[in-house]
Amino acid sequence: MNPRAKSAGPGRAGRRSLSAQQTIPYVEMLKDGICRVREGFYTKTISYEDINYSVASSEDQSAIFDGWCGFLNYFDSALPFQLSFINHRSRGGSRYKVNIPMAHDDFDSIRGEYVDMLKRQIARSNNGIVRSKYITFGVPADGLETARPRLERVSSDIMGNFKKLGAHSRVLNGRERLEVLHGQMHPGGREPFRFSWPDIVKTGMGTKDFIAPDSFDFTAARTFRLGRFWGAASYLQIMASELSDKLLLELLELDAEMTVTLHVQTVDQLKAIKMTKGKISDIDKMKVEEQKKAVRAGYDMEILPPDLITYSKDAAALLADLQSRNERMFLLTFTVVNIAPTRQKLENDVFTISGIAQKYNCALKRLDWQQEQGFTSSLVLGDNAIEIQRGMTTSSTAIFIPFMTKELRMDGAALYYGMNALSNNVIMADRKRLKNPNGLFLGTPGSGKSFAAKREIVNVFLSLPDDDIIIADPEGEYYPLVNRLGGQVVRLSPSATAGTFINPMDINPNYADDEDPLSLKSDFILSLCELIVGGRSGLAPVEKTVIDRCVRTIYRPYLADPAPERMPILQDLYDELLKQSEPEARRVASAL
Structure with missing residues (x-):
């Protein structure tokens, strides 16, 4: 050479x-x-x-x-x-390629539209x-x-x-x-x-x-x-x-x-x-x-x-x-x-x-x-x-300072978050790999917060199929998107018309890591009852003792045989409180 x-x-x-x-x-x-x-x-x-x-x-x-x-x-x-x-x-x-391949299922039309959008943004950037x-x-x-x-x-x-x-x-x-x-x-x-x-x-x-x-x-x-x-x-x-x-x-x-x-x-x-x-x-x-x-x-x-x-x-x-x-x-x-x-x-x-x-x-x-x-x-x-x-x-x-703006451009299964306003590069990130994985959408009314959240939901659905997407939707604006993506919609309401109920007594033996799950559940029920009873001082010490004792009593049959149909409900706690001899127990039961 x-x-x-x-x-x-x-x-x-x-x-x-x-x-x-x-x-x-x-x-x-x-x-x-x-x-x-x-x-x-x-x-x-x-x-x-x-x-x-x-x-x-x-x-x-x-x-x-x-x-x-x-x-x-x-x-x-x-x-x-x-x-x-x-x-x-x-x-x-360009440094970034769209890595959302077609899966030949019911969502290919969504994939095609999203991929076209990403390609346009990447072409506009300086990548x-x-x-x-x-x-x-x-x-x-x-x-x-x-x-x-x-x-x-x-x-x-x-x-x-x-x-x-x-x-x-x-x-x-x-x-x-x-x-x-x-x-x-x-x-x-x-x-x-x-x-x-x-x-x-x-x-x-x-x-x-x-x-x-x-x-x-x-x-x-x-x-x-x-x-x-x-x-x-x-x-x-x-x-x-x-x-x-x-x-x-x-x-x-x-x-x-x-x-x-x-x-x-x-x-x-x-x-x-x-x-x-x-x-x-x-x-x-x-x-x-x-x-x-x-x-x-x-x-x-x-x-x-x-x-x-x-x-x-x-x-x-x-x-x-x-x-x-x-x-x-x-x-x-x-x-x-x-x-x-x-x-x-x-x-x-x-x-x-x-x-x-x-x-x-x-x-x-x-x-x-x-x-x-x-x-x-x-x-x-x-x-x-x-x-x-x-x-x-x-x-x-x-004065020839060599710093401009830090780029957020991750390789691999990274999600699209928009364009860097200074460098005009696309922002690609996987928040799970950052120091703080939490995120917030902040902006004035009408600036596109909900749209950005829906776009990220679609991006996660298409790019990270193994991830779970859980949406709390008080205003009911996300359920059409969830229906289109084949998700499950759970309707919650104070009335019985919703047909779905939450059991606050539900317990998972594996969710407490190295701690006692029953103790964590007891603390949760105590907090719930304190909110229900209300008042300036909340629950009295005797009432806390009674509730803790009742909670451990009603969970004993379930822990002996953890079948789903044996899971306690609030009615069981109410009945157990009425069996107690203390007058404080009847006060809590009346509040429930």
Whole structure:
């Protein structure tokens, strides 16, 4: 396997790659997920899930933002890291398939209608785009033995910081990292990833051979070819004095294959303060020069150029942040790599992203003659080949907050619960597998609560045929649906016209687990009688004793021979109370 690669332009200094594998910038990938990017530099990758930020209250958003600032401040100048946000199409289109097969019974017409509805909703959603988030960090080390314990310690710290934010995270092993790289270099999700570590011994190929595309072509100045797909690498020029946390959110919401990458390098705190003080000295020197010009020209020396005044204020504020607030200095490289099946689609996607950037007073600039460096820098390897950096403080960097909204998308026998209003993805869940399986439908009158409940009933009936569905229907609005689904309708009424009665004395010997079922039933009858007798004080202690004694007496024949026809009823309790000698027993019997 030796896919072709073309490379030209000043960015490669005249060197031409002989194979596509040589374009992939790493030396060795190990089974435990450690990658030797180059001699003396090792990286590791952590995948993390989303949390609810966009829909959170202002107080919760501030808390998450402060936590993210503390997360960024953890990294020192010897620990560069890369934030990667990958939008790629899943193999076979939408992630979710309708798993309600026809059963060739009386309910196939309902199945067909429900399946058509689900297919329409899934087609409307963005589930064809899978959004993944990774953080890749690296440490300089003389060898693997030195790098491994350092990376393990940093991994534990980063996962602990994610846990504080409420985000689940996990370290990727070597095969998982290769699968991510394969997905980046095989857009469209058409080619499955086939790799196992024994394959290296059997075939004699390296790990790059299993992930390299058919070809690379970097001969053009503003685009590149990735097999049959077109690509474009750009960087974000940040010109805004104040940024919004919506910028990254809007970029990642696009229905396009793309990789947004933030390479972050922390500047040593003392070096950052010294550099800022040097800039302030330079600005003061420029002020003196302007004042000398003013004196020689004969006008007021306090009149200074507006830009000079602005720079002076900004530099003073930056120095104050670095010295008195919990702020650090970062060097940020923000790149965007778009992938599309046609050049026209690629240009449309880039144009859309450029419009979003302009809305937030930024600019998306194409990496002319640096397409190869831009693409390799977007790979989840932690290697930055782009030397375009923007100095930013902790809070300015943290404004690119990587959280949107937590998706609820379970595989298997999951039920449809509607559409996520923010991500436009379908909500598929099995509440029995959640931490709290209970659910409520809340809404204003006429908002569709009953319809949502009926839809879930139908969904459970079609998807989970072994589950029981029990409906308490005081208003009688569900019995037509139950009749259509072949269920049983039990009519309860204070009058005898309903023809159905409830026996409060009914007992099941198995429902008490490890406790005595007779004691639980006695407690229930005591509560029932207390409601019937009423009054401010309820039952007297003597009355409770009498009731408990009577209950145990009338259940004795049934427990000796548990036949259904021997089950006690309230009439038996009434008769037993009348047999007692205590006057309190007659009072309870009269109340019954």
